[in-house]
Amino acid sequence: MEESKRRSQGWFGKTGKDGLIYRSWFKKQGIPTHELNGKPIIGICNTWSELTPCNSHFRELAEFVKKGVLEAGGYPVEFPVMSLGETVMKPTAMLYRNLASMDTEESIRANPLDGVVLLCGCDKTTPSLVMGACSVDLPTIVVSGGPMLTGRYRGTSVSTSDIWRFSEEARAGKMTQEELFIAESGLCRSDGHCAVMGTASTMACMVESLGLSLPGNAAIPAPDSARKVLAHLSGMEIVKMVENDLKLSDILTREAFENAIMVNAAIGGSTNFVIHLLAIAGRMGIDLSLEDFDKFSSNIPLLANLQPSGMYFMEDLYYAGGLPAIIRQLKDHLHNDCITVNGKAIGKNNELFENFNEKVIAAIDNPFNETSGIVVLKGNLCETGAIIKPSAASPHLMKHTGKAIVFEDIDEYKNKIDDPDLDIDENSVMVLKNVGPKGYPGMPEVGNMGLPPKVLAKGITDMIRISDGRMSGTGFGTVVLHASPEAAEGGNFAVVRTGDLIELDVKARKLNLLVSEEELAKRKAAWKKPEVPTERGYVSLYIKHVEQANLGADLDFLKGGSGSEVTKDSH
Template sequence: MTDGKKKLRSQDWFGGRDKMGFVHRAWLRNQGYPNDYFGGRPVIGICNTWSELTPCNGHLRDLAENVKRGILEAGGVPMEFPVMSLGETIMKPTTMLFRNLASMDVEESLRANPLDAVVLMAGCDKTTPSLLMGACSVGLPALVVSGGPMLNGKFRGGEIGSGTFNWQVKAKIDSGEFTADDLTEAEVCGARSAGHCNTMGTASTMAVMSEALGMTLPGMASIPAADSRKKLMAQLSGRRIVEMVHEGLTPAKVMTRQAFENAIVVNAAVGGSTNFILHLLAIAGRIGVPLALEDFDRHGSQVPLLVNLKPSGQRLMEDFFYAGGLAVVMKELGGLLHRDVLTINGKTLDDNYRAATCYDTTVIRPLDQPLQPAAGIAVLHGNLCEQGAVIKPSAATPALLKHRGPAVVFSSMEDYHARIDDPDLPITADSVIVLQGVGPRGYPGMPEVGNVDLPRKLVEQGVQDMVRISDGRMSGTAYGTVVLHVAPESAAGGALALVQDGDLIELDVPARRLQLLVDDAELSRRRAAWAPPAPRASRGYVKLYVDHVQQAHLGADLDLLVGSSGSIVERDSH
């Protein structure tokens, strides 16, 4: 290049006046590209998780056009490409099984193609972390364009949130509150626009996480999908990514240890999903930032809850945006955040958010008047979870945060479904529901089943919550006194596999303790008699996953993906 700038990576493909330069340019000519597309302009990948099978991302194909416009305006060359899309509401057995596969798709697509930077088009739960994991592994300049939440659901004069309402459906049917016709009407009212879940579920949490990490333009996370300002931000993101190429601004310069600590604090303040833990740990593992499960308790558990959104509060994401959005939270948190960290717009966090204004304090509370004084995710330890477990106190029943009760054990989801509504099941409101076999390896894939529905006979008696413990996950839209991510999982021989009906279990969230009240000698006897379950997969990616997946306290990434591959491809087959 003649202007003194560093040579672009894409010029390794397009810059040569030899055979290979001819080959790489020639086939792309069938798209009608002019000469200057190959003459040293930054080539920007638009990594799109659009799919008609991913309802939350169904509008990303259109949103990508706004990104392209911005890239062209800034002098770049946009190249959109698809990667595996993960539709949380559709895919079986669970999208978590495929998060790591999607990240591999992203990583290898970036490495293999003539790209100088990438815009990550994300929306539904796992699409955001999988894109970030893959991009971090390569290290090209990158930013996230989040698709945005749906508009508030409107139903019979009130509002319903897509996601949180779903977890109430069985109880409403069992109690006789809802008929089949009622549900049909609610179905079409709850998801009335493009976008992802409009509660502070995992999708919204991931958008917030991206912005808190500094990986989106300020203000993007809160904008509803249907709002024209989302298109504006997408266009500005296209402009900005071209500038980032010239500045050499890569994810490693933005996603520092301090940025990860900021994300933990922000997640607590907004009442974000427990799934955030798994995804942030996995992203940190890819980019090389040391992060441990205990950091989420250390930096987040005492942070006040400021945002009044379901499932921890009453409102929805559209209300959050109108109240001032994430910018207000970032300003309100003040010295709880590292305010001098760099973000992808080239400015510090403090530069971006110091002028934010709150327009509705019933939605976003001041720091000195929070909804809850200490509502971040709590990390538990004890003989039932030697490598940790988590609980979201802001979504739990306060009276159950210290509880002792007898276990009612289900060995699998199939066992649970077969027996939970049996009127003869020996279970009371004081019982502790224990679900085994739903961890990363055991299911496989660690599904969102930890917040299992309560027995019909107890719902009919008016019981609304019980302590539930599993090695699985729960949706970020869900609620209840639910202990999750127990590690080691039961399929790996963790103590959860040894629990039997009637065993007393003590949960003490203030003391951060989860204890199986069975003496060590008896547990040793049970362990000697325990045999690992038969493998759930014999071929393909699922076998690769089962053989290599790490436990929940490490983020459930594949051990062979931790760290980075870099952007250099050393061999050329032509």
């Protein structure tokens, strides 16, 4: 791109009063004039925060990005945006994904940036930054923080997926609180996000499969020196992207989204992938539907033997060859000519990567599991859709009819689930309402409800669970999620009652409430919309404008983008 046409020169290339103000205030940081005289200005969008432990190493990582930018002839400027700590934010980090995307979008658009590096790791930081950047459409590259090292407990490998197992064992009286304290000290033993194919790792794989990061970005462990090298190389690459005017709209084509869905099936990615990819597609104006996730993953087997669908960890995936080794296995299925951030096609980028461990990465003609991907369910219990992850479910429950045990909200679930008098057994179908986008609000990760102690005592480890909420990517079980319309919207899901029969048939893609249309109409006529918890601030804005899960749960007025133009000077 010619220097005179660079976006930053709309600030630093001006003469007169405006140019004087823009340059002089910037130069107070010790910046010499030549750094602002036509060099590409590269923004490093950083989600570092001590409240987001997954991203706690990002200040150091940003320094390596800066080295790369400087080496390639650009000038780096680091800026913060809202950081979303998945494990500590209440009521749920998902409530603030769209807010963080607005922060990202407006920070990029309002400032003298020619290109952007997105530093993201924890679950919601990746989709929120990508969503915001998409609505501006500048040259952009993603650097993920990387997974943490595999945990250890009593001589065995453990991870955040074991939280659910430890919790159930404690509730069944098989683990003491003291043992839980010991276990938790070994779960998270280094910088980085979850060590399994949870949502954070899924998001890192998502951006790599979309072409938004350099090859190998997804699996390099956070403490590994290769992560710093990748950050350095990404800093160099973003300068080239600016020079070649390679923007997000050039990379994020319909075919790129289809590639991401196929790769997600092969890795056993998180169910949260669906809601985030839909939101990103909405920002790009790509017509992506819930049905596409079933369509493009149905013929892709599970290749990655990683928890929670398998037994290994992200660290093992890296040693086995990383995501590029999986992408290479999928070459006969993918759109191999899709362009990526380094200007090369995704097929070309990954054609030389080898698989060093077929226990971790199975060959395409001998997959780890024929069952993979995301199955989209339809029926009168989820008129506009629900999803299930078959690779994490129990085969014997994939076709089942059982009596509904309904919890009207998360508080009722917590108050009743441990009651020995609760009329529930392993054949029942647990239903949790009012944990969707509007109903909670924010759609928390509570869909993989813990089982009642009376069932756990029998040695039962799985039951069918259905909700309008989400579950952690580290979770597992026969869990139906994202039922829409959600209960707070007043559809059939809002009026299911304890004792109703529910039919699940995953192979037939069906989820039905076996209640007559007349009875359902009668119940809906008597249904009352829940009260809005607040009429002020962002939460009020969110409840009024958030779309349903099958559309990506973005705010309706954020669909698409406004581009990078700033039409008014402030001085």
